[in-house]
Amino acid sequence: MSLSHLKEKIKSGTRLTREDGLDLYRSHDLLALGRMASHVAHKKNGDRVHFVQNMHINPTNICVNRCKFCAFSRSKGEAGAYEMTIEDILVKARSAEQGVRELHIVSGLHPDLPFSWYLDMLRSLKKEFPRIHLKAFTAVEIDYLAKLSGMTLRDTLLALREAGLGSLPGGGAEIFNPGVRTTLCAEKISGDRWLEVMEIAHGIGLKSNATMLYGHIETIEDRVDHLLRLRELQDRTGGFQAFIPLSFHPRNTEIKKSSYTTGFDDLKTLAVSRLLLDNFDHIKAYWVMLGEKITQVSLSFGVDDIDGTVVEERITKMAGGTTDGSMTRDELVNLIIQAGKIPVERDTVYHTVRTWA
Amino acid sequence: MGIKNILQSVSQGERIDAEEGLRLLREADLLTLGELAGSVRKRLHPDRMVTFIVDRNINYTNICVNKCRFCAFYREANSPDAYVLTREEIFRKIEETIALGGTQILMQGGVHPDLGIEYFEDLFSSIKSRFSIQIHSLSPSEITYVARKAKIGISEALERLKNAGLDSIPGGGAEILVDRVREQVSPNKIRWREWMDVMKAAHHLGMPTTATMMFGSLETREELVQHLTRVRDLQDETRGFTAFIPWTYQPGNTELGGRSATAVEYLKVLALSRIMLDNVMNIQASWVTQGAKIAQVALEFGANDFGSTMIEENVVAAAGVTFRMTRQEIVNIIQDAGYTAGQRDTRYNILSVVT
Numbered sequence: 255m256s257l258s259h260l261k262e263k264i265k266s267g268t269r270l271t272r273e274d275g276l277d278l279y280r281s282h283d284l285l286a287l288g289r290m291a292s293h294v295a296h297k298k299n300g301d302r303v304h305f306v307q308n309m310h311i312n313p314t315n316i317c318v319n320r321c322k323f324c325a326f327s328r329s330k331g332e333a334g335a336y337e338m339t340i341e342d343i344l345v346k347a348r349s350a351e352q353g354v355r356e357l358h359i360v361s362g363l364h365p366d367l368p369f370s371w372y373l374d375m376l377r378s379l380k381k382e383f384p385r386i387h388l389k390a391f392t393a394v395e396i397d398y399l400a401k402l403s404g405m406t407l408r409d410t411l412l413a414l415r416e417a418g419l420g421s422l423p424g425g426g427a428e429i430f431n432p433g434v435r436t437t438l439c440a441e442k443i444s445g446d447r448w449l450e451v452m453e454i455a456h457g458i459g460l461k462s463n464a465t466m467l468y469g470h471i472e473t474i475e476d477r478v479d480h481l482l483r484l485r486e487l488q489d490r491t492g493g494f495q496a497f498i499p500l501s502f503h504p505r506n507t508e509i510k511k512s513s514y515t516t517g518f519d520d521l522k523t524l525a526v527s528r529l530l531l532d533n534f535d536h537i538k539a540y541w542v543m544l545g546e547k548i549t550q551v552s553l554s555f556g557v558d559d560i561d562g563t564v565v566e567e568r569i570t571k572m573a574g575g576t577t578d579g580s581m582t583r584d585e586l587v588n589l590i591i592q593a594g595k596i597p598v599e600r601d602t603v604y605h606t607v608r609t610w611a
Numbered sequence: 612m613g614i615k616n617i618l619q620s621v622s623q624g625e626r627i628d629a630e631e632g633l634r635l636l637r638e639a640d641l642l643t644l645g646e647l648a649g650s651v652r653k654r655l656h657p658d659r660m661v662t663f664i665v666d667r668n669i670n671y672t673n674i675c676v677n678k679c680r681f682c683a684f685y686r687e688a689n690s691p692d693a694y695v696l697t698r699e700e701i702f703r704k705i706e707e708t709i710a711l712g713g714t715q716i717l718m719q720g721g722v723h724p725d726l727g728i729e730y731f732e733d734l735f736s737s738i739k740s741r742f743s744i745q746i747h748s749l750s751p752s753e754i755t756y757v758a759r760k761a762k763i764g765i766s767e768a769l770e771r772l773k774n775a776g777l778d779s780i781p782g783g784g785a786e787i788l789v790d791r792v793r794e795q796v797s798p799n800k801i802r803w804r805e806w807m808d809v810m811k812a813a814h815h816l817g818m819p820t821t822a823t824m825m826f827g828s829l830e831t832r833e834e835l836v837q838h839l840t841r842v843r844d845l846q847d848e849t850r851g852f853t854a855f856i857p858w859t860y861q862p863g864n865t866e867l868g869g870r871s872a873t874a875v876e877y878l879k880v881l882a883l884s885r886i887m888l889d890n891v892m893n894i895q896a897s898w899v900t901q902g903a904k905i906a907q908v909a910l911e912f913g914a915n916d917f918g919s920t921m922i923e924e925n926v927v928a929a930a931g932v933t934f935r936m937t938r939q940e941i942v943n944i945i946q947d948a949g950y951t952a953g954q955r956d957t958r959y960n961i962l963s964v965v966t
Contacts, residue, residue, distance in 0.1 A: 282949025
């Protein structure tokens with residue numbers, strides 16, 4: 255598959271079609287994809303590569319949804335189930351290094367905690383750490399919290415924002431295709447509902463990210479369609495900050511697939527995302543899933559963000575993730591410099607904290 | 612002058628010198644190096660075939676007189692986990708290798724102070740009398756040691772080993788072929804000229820060898836490029852190197868410590884190797900040090916060979932890096948990248964194309 259017709263389109267900034275996206279995926283010309291994606295990334299972000307000093311907190315792995323691709327969740331009472339109290343969460347946050355400016359908080363859908371608990375958690379964190387941005391609750395959790403609160407999505411989000419919520423992470427999108435989604439995670443909210451939550455969040459001024467879980471049972475058509483639905487919503491709201499493709503990790507899950515995604519697939523997926531999502535400012539390589547090596551190489555394949563220091567993330571680890579749970583700021587900076595790029599420490603909403611020029 | 616001229620020279624199939632190679636490494640970006648390496652690779656291998664060999668590393672001992680500072684594998688003779696494999700253990704490993712479709716064994720030590728040329732002559736001939744398998748064994752450091760111990764020349768030692776059944780020689784122990792670096796990372800190991808002399812003598816006897824490069828320890832980029840030109844110079848003379856295999860220093864559990872080269876540096880050096888070594892047919896990706904993902908990506912940076920299935924590997928594992936790949940995984944990855952997978956023998960003859 256020659257990509258020359260697409261090179262022209264990319265150069266002139268013409269929006270790509272579904273068919274173009276499929277052509278990109280079908281190509282084996284990895285370096286040509288890298289060239290095109292780098293061109294777009296450079297236009298948007300120059301040689302800058304962003305990261306944030308953050309800490310992940312996963313308050314509980316007890317979840318009423320039992321998605322088949324997930325190695326993290328447990329039922330209440332099951333061996334390995336855990337839940338943190340608000341005090342535990344505060345203790346954890348106190349262990350954050352000086353310089354951490356974001357807490358990334360996502361959880362299972364706990365069957366018993368009331369809505370007020372979540373408001374308390376946010377308020378307690380905000381009170382003790384007023385300068386730390388709270389990026390919390392995937393769209394799946396927001397939908398669940400709305401059920402708990404008995405309020406509309408909008409009022410639920412307003413209440414959470416009032417309590418200290420700063421923005422939403424992009425998790426829970428998985429793959430929007432309803433057939434695939436039913437197989438993967440029958441109990442989880444639909445793709446339509448996920449997009450609806452995001453649209454409402456964006457509508458009240460909360461920014462969010464978007465993700466896609468790839469490398470399980472989906473087709474490349476499913477992936478391209480997923481990206482196009484995100485692009486469509488972004489046209490309307492402009493509320494997505496970064497797109498983050500998440501590579502499926504098969505260990506300890508119920509999806510029968512023994513292999514991890516390949517290096518080609520990871521880099522292709524990032525590059526195609528950069529090319530199709532022309533209205534997203536940032537494409538993020540999540541190094542916890544991709545590994546440091548592919549993450550570094552991805553900086554030549556359209557990526558301009560490598561997430562953060564990520565102290566102690568548990569979700570990938572449970573599915574056979576092989577990276578250490580965290581990287582120091584110096585390690586992140588070194589990785590970027592060695593790739594010939596300019597490290598930029600950012601805050602959650604992409605204000606520059608420091609540039610290593 | 613920009614690097615445009617150099618890019619042009621390479622794409623026209625011209626050879627570049629050390630200074631130009633150095634400029635590429637310093638100034639060309641990752642994708643540019645990949646594209647250039649791809650063009651050289653395409654010229655030498657227009658068929659989009661990526662090869663691999665089914666073999667096993669048999670480390671007959673970990674006792675070693677060299678005690679290199681970058682090495683996590685060696686032990687002192689009196690160490691509790693020092694070992695020398697018995698003949699029966701070696702035979703059993705070979706049997707398993709053959710049962711798994713293996714065609715080659717790569718036997719390397721430890722340079723054991725008590726094992727002389729007679730030991731290896733005896734071992735190789737008894738292997739050959741029992742098994743049909745290629746013996747790709749003993750790096751130049753071991754060859755030099757047994758020759759000295761026997762007070763004979765390198766050529767004579769090689770000839771005796773060849774007569775006993777040694778088919779070819781792996782390119783290990785090259786590290787960086789510059790003595791300033793060797794004095795620091797492997798002060799007791801043979802110097803670069805001695806390494807080259809063994810290879811030259813082997814080539815003259817019609818024994819193919821490979822060449823390796825361990826980079827990312829203490830060498831400068833100038834020294835790295837000098838390594839490449841030294842391999843290229845001998846290859847111009849003998850044409851005996853079948854493949855070049857760059858890999859990265861693994862600092863875990865070593866005296867030298869420090870950091871490993873990053874993935875971007877690995878791919879750049881791999882690409883530069885492909886570009887500069889225009890007279891070496893094959894460039895191997897190192898999944899053992901880089902993992903399957905980067906090794907696959909390496910196919911776009913000049914590599915046309917995936918190396919070995921390594922039914923057993925001990926040396927890199929000792930440094931705490933334990934990637935594992937089965938034959939099927941290697942084939943899947945080659946095909947996923949859009950190439951044809953071919954199982955090869957030691958001399959790069961295709962034994963079977965995997966469909």
